[in-house]
Amino acid sequence: MTKRIDGKAAALDVRQQVAKGVEAFRKQTGRAPGLAVVLVGDDPASTVYVGSKGKATLEAGMESFTHRLPADTTQDELLSLVERLNDDSKVDGILVQLPLPDQIDADAVLDAIDPAKDVDGFHILNAGKLAVGQQALVPCTPYGCLHLLKHEHDDLSGKHALVIGRSNIVGKPMAQLLLGENATVTIAHSRTRDLQALAREADIVVAAVGRAEMVKGDWIKPGATVIDVGINRLPPEEGKSKGKLVGDVAYDEAAENAGAITPVPGGVGPMTIAMLLRNTLVAAHQREELEAPAI
Numbered sequence: 001m002t003k004r005i006d007g008k009a010a011a012l013d014v015r016q017q018v019a020k021g022v023e024a025f026r027k028q029t030g031r032a033p034g035l036a037v038v039l040v041g042d043d044p045a046s047t048v049y050v051g052s053k054g055k056a057t058l059e060a061g062m063e064s065f066t067h068r069l070p071a072d073t074t075q076d077e078l079l080s081l082v083e084r085l086n087d088d089s090k091v092d093g094i095l096v097q098l099p100l101p102d103q104i105d106a107d108a109v110l111d112a113i114d115p116a117k118d119v120d121g122f123h124i125l126n127a128g129k130l131a132v133g134q135q136a137l138v139p140c141t142p143y144g145c146l147h148l149l150k151h152e153h154d155d156l157s158g159k160h161a162l163v164i165g166r167s168n169i170v171g172k173p174m175a176q177l178l179l180g181e182n183a184t185v186t187i188a189h190s191r192t193r194d195l196q197a198l199a200r201e202a203d204i205v206v207a208a209v210g211r212a213e214m215v216k217g218d219w220i221k222p223g224a225t226v227i228d229v230g231i232n233r234l235p236p237e238e239g240k241s242k243g244k245l246v247g248d249v250a251y252d253e254a255a256e257n258a259g260a261i262t263p264v265p266g267g268v269g270p271m272t273i274a275m276l277l278r279n280t281l282v283a284a285h286q287r288e289e290l291e292a293p294a295i
């Protein structure tokens with residue numbers, strides 16, 4: 001029978017381990033790890049994400065610093081805030097919520113974050129370290145996916161993994177992490193030919209595209225593990241104000257073939273915040289030259 005992978009439970013477990021780590025860190029250093037989150041503008045989804053991140057940070061026993069800037073903030077103003085946060089000894093992690101308004105060059109902002117505080121793992125130094133197999137702060141969503149996969153498989157070595165999507169924040173780091181676990185990795189993207197055939201060969205499918213229910217049930221090899229990163233809102237049904245949230249995988253169909261599969265919502269989503277807290281705890285330990293707990 002197909003197993004529904006419970007991302008909420010896995011995330012809760014990580015968050016409890018982080019909270020314990022925070023307590024120990026506080027005892028050792030006399031202070032709590034601190035996470036600064038910067039929101040520019042009032043995009044509704046970003047506002048919700050930033051609120052949840054702040055709440056989760058406090059629940060883990062960390063200090064939370066939220067900076068809400070107006071939509072017309074200039075690049076220089078944002079860069080000077082990043083510089084202040086880089087210099088602030090109470091701040092161990094800095095996250096600038098994406099997307100940023102058009103007048104701001106997101107790459108320049110991400111590059112300005114101190115790589116030691118780059119808890120999103122988007123700085124090119126951390127991306128480069130991950131690519132060459134050095135210890136790095138790893139992007140939270142793919143790291144959360146790897147955590148779920150390792151829970152399902154004692155050993156990913158030699159498994160054929162298909163990552164659908166090649167973005168810098170999900171697809172590429174996901175592929176690097178799977179390579180690091182000795183999986184045989186195929187990366188598919190918008191120009192890939194015959195995606196279905198590739199999917200049918202895969203022991204592991206990670207879908208990170210942003211297209212509602214694109215991956216069909218008969219693409220999935222019997223027994224494969226399916227990790228669905230996509231978050232897509234369908235048009236509202238009659239009489240409803242909001243449409244249903246679905247992933248990139250047609251869940252009901254795929255569940256008939258898969259050995260294990262993440263639902264949307266309740267799969268990868270909760271893992272992202274859990275891994276952000278984990279990265280902040282790790283960054284805090286590294287800044288204090290202490291050994292971080294293995295989470």
Ligand code: NAD
Nearest residue numbers: 141165166167170189190208209210229230231268269272
């Ligand atoms: P993106 O738009 O940056 O990248 C999408 C990728 O999909 C691209 O590399 C593109 O080449 C590929 N693609 C597009 N059409 C394709 C097709 N027909 N066949 C194969 N590949 C195709 O998106 P992203 O930021 O990587 O996010 C992907 C999805 O994951 C989105 O739905 C996003 O909302 C979701 N997401 C979820 C979380 C979470 O916490 N659960 C975090 C980040 C992103």
